[in-house]
Amino acid sequence: MDTAATESTEFTEFTFRDATDADVDALVALVESAYRGDSSRAGWTTEADILEGRRTDPDGVLAVIKNPDSRLLTVERGGRIVACCQLEHRGDHAYFGMFAVSPTIQGGGLGKTVMAQAERQARENWDAAEMHMSVISVREDLIAWYERRGYRRTGRMTPFPYGDERFGIPQRDDLQFELLVKELA
Numbered sequence: 001m002d003t004a005a006t007e008s009t010e011f012t013e014f015t016f017r018d019a020t021d022a023d024v025d026a027l028v029a030l031v032e033s034a035y036r037g038d039s040s041r042a043g044w045t046t047e048a049d050i051l052e053g054r055r056t057d058p059d060g061v062l063a064v065i066k067n068p069d070s071r072l073l074t075v076e077r078g079g080r081i082v083a084c085c086q087l088e089h090r091g092d093h094a095y096f097g098m099f100a101v102s103p104t105i106q107g108g109g110l111g112k113t114v115m116a117q118a119e120r121q122a123r124e125n126w127d128a129a130e131m132h133m134s135v136i137s138v139r140e141d142l143i144a145w146y147e148r149r150g151y152r153r154t155g156r157m158t159p160f161p162y163g164d165e166r167f168g169i170p171q172r173d174d175l176q177f178e179l180l181v182k183e184l185a
Helices: 021-035 038-042 058-066 110-126 140-148
Strands: 005-008 013-018 070-077 080-090 093-101 130-136 152-159 176-183
Touching: 013 110, 021 038, 021 058, 021 070, 021 080, 021 093, 058 070, 070 110, 080 110, 093 110, 110 130, 130 140, 140 152, 140 176
Parallel strands: 093 130
Antiparallel strands: 005 013, 013 070, 070 080, 080 093, 130 176, 152 176
16 A cells, blocks of 8 residues: 655655565664663653663564554655654554654654544544554653543553563553543544
């Protein structure tokens, strides 16, 4: 499915497309830079104070790319991947995950644009009635950002997978995921 689209902003041009196998290393680097380690502190989405270790790995990214019910929407500027998000078709709804914007350009509106494009694609390609996502419940600033975009907290929690370093190394003992939902009109 060709999803290439171009969005222009005041000074830059972004290209949206589905990720390919050749993008795996760049996507892992992007996601890691947006959430973990010192590089993530340049943006506001960092999880560095609550989780150490990896956020994803090449196998995880490749699994999303290869899954026939999933796609990894990739955003480029000047030939460089600067944002991404996972969309997965789950019956009457879509799941939104692996959302990352390069920390050096966060706060400029690209995240809102990526989210709007993801929602549009979920409606148009899968006729999804809702978008679901899981967010670490202590990430109040991030949850508030999603709420401003129409997502609502459900209070439905799932435990954080303590002991499974594929999800990171927790720095606190109160982590859990909350389901956020948005109706797609």
